[in-house]
Amino acid sequence: MKKKYKIIYIVIAAVFVGSCFWAFLASSIITHNFKKEIFSKNIDAQKVNIKNLIIVETKDNEKHWEMFAETGHYDSYNGEAILNDIIGNFFQNNQVVVSFKADEARFNDKTKRINLNKNAVVIYKDGTYISADSFVWEGTNKNIIATGNVKITKPSKATITGNNATLSNQMTNFKISGSTKTKLYGEGKI
Numbered sequence: 001m002k003k004k005y006k007i008i009y010i011v012i013a014a015v016f017v018g019s020c021f022w023a024f025l026a027s028s029i030i031t032h033n034f035k036k037e038i039f040s041k042n043i044d045a046q047k048v049n050i051k052n053l054i055i056v057e058t059k060d061n062e063k064h065w066e067m068f069a070e071t072g073h074y075d076s077y078n079g080e081a082i083l084n085d086i087i088g089n090f091f092q093n094n095q096v097v098v099s100f101k102a103d104e105a106r107f108n109d110k111t112k113r114i115n116l117n118k119n120a121v122v123i124y125k126d127g128t129y130i131s132a133d134s135f136v137w138e139g140t141n142k143n144i145i146a147t148g149n150v151k152i153t154k155p156s157k158a159t160i161t162g163n164n165a166t167l168s169n170q171m172t173n174f175k176i177s178g179s180t181k182t183k184l185y186g187e188g189k190i
Helices: 002-040
Strands: 047-059 061-074 080-091 093-110 114-124 129-137 146-155 157-169 174-177 179-185
Touching: 047 179, 061 093, 080 129, 146 174
Parallel strands: none
Antiparallel strands: 047 061, 061 080, 080 093, 093 114, 114 129, 129 146, 146 157, 157 174, 157 179
């Protein structure tokens, strides 16, 4: 009878060892892709989804610009916030000099570059209204670059269309290029 118990114990031990080996093998197969994904990506990367976001840049206690977004997400690996339904303002001497809105914007935290996309509009304090497919702004003393279907409207003075434009922050100068068309409006009798 002792031989019978030894065989039963050996069978139970073999089943237990076989089950442990099978579980170890199965878990390494199942988690193989997880390990691969973890090591192929930056472990420090973080993604955050945000609602009702405000981004403000100040320097020497003076506000340079502000941007409000309904929704968005931030990817720390790229240092980029992708924002939806945004409006914003650029300031000079604590006064709003340029306002903007767009359906989508990208803000790079490292370069401070703002890209406005999809129904993007920029309005200067003198009432000049500019629409384009995309606007790019890279800093306080940098020009604003407009690309794609640019339309500049100076109320009661002119409407200018073109493919691309370079605009100064204060709208003192602009350069429009590509296929351009200008309509000038005057006052008085014809």
